[in-house]
Amino acid sequence: MIKDYSKNYNELTKLMGEMGTKIPETMRAFNALHKASTDVGALPTKFKELIAVGIAITVRCDGCIAFHVKHALDSGASSEEIMETIGVAVMMGGGPAVVYGCEAMEALKQFAVLES
Numbered sequence: 001m002i003k004d005y006s007k008n009y010n011e012l013t014k015l016m017g018e019m020g021t022k023i024p025e026t027m028r029a030f031n032a033l034h035k036a037s038t039d040v041g042a043l044p045t046k047f048k049e050l051i052a053v054g055i056a057i058t059v060r061c062d063g064c065i066a067f068h069v070k071h072a073l074d075s076g077a078s079s080e081e082i083m084e085t086i087g088v089a090v091m092m093g094g095g096p097a098v099v100y101g102c103e104a105m106e107a108l109k110q111f112a113v114l115e116s
Contacts, residue, residue, distance in 0.1 A: 005107040006114055009066045038071075046075040050085045057089035057100040065100065069107040082108050 020027035038048045049072035056064035072082055086101040093100075 005066045005110045012063050046077045049075045053085050054089040057097050057104050058093035060100050065104045070111050
């Protein structure tokens with residue numbers, strides 16, 4: 001069950017770049033949506049990435065967990081904030097969210113080690 005989240009993140013980034021060469025308008029629009037959605041506004045980027053972590057857990061998306069845990073850390077979220085976000089996702093998503101919450105916790109451990 002243990003996955004290499006850094007490898008997953010890097011491989012998905014590469015594949016998304018490749019997809020951008022095949023469907024450039026779609027990927028430009030998606031990237032613009034991501035930027036607009038996570039830029040600082042009434043909420044700081046870190047909060048928006050924490051929300052994305054919670055959603056990634058409840059929709060059971062491994063790649064989304066890798067991306068948004070990393071981006072949450074990059075945006076200044078602490079390990080404690082990410083763990084509390086996992087807790088909220090578990091409350092909202094029940095048993096399946098516990099499993100994917102464990103995945104997010106493992107991603108956090110892996111990315112936090114890389115950041116050290």
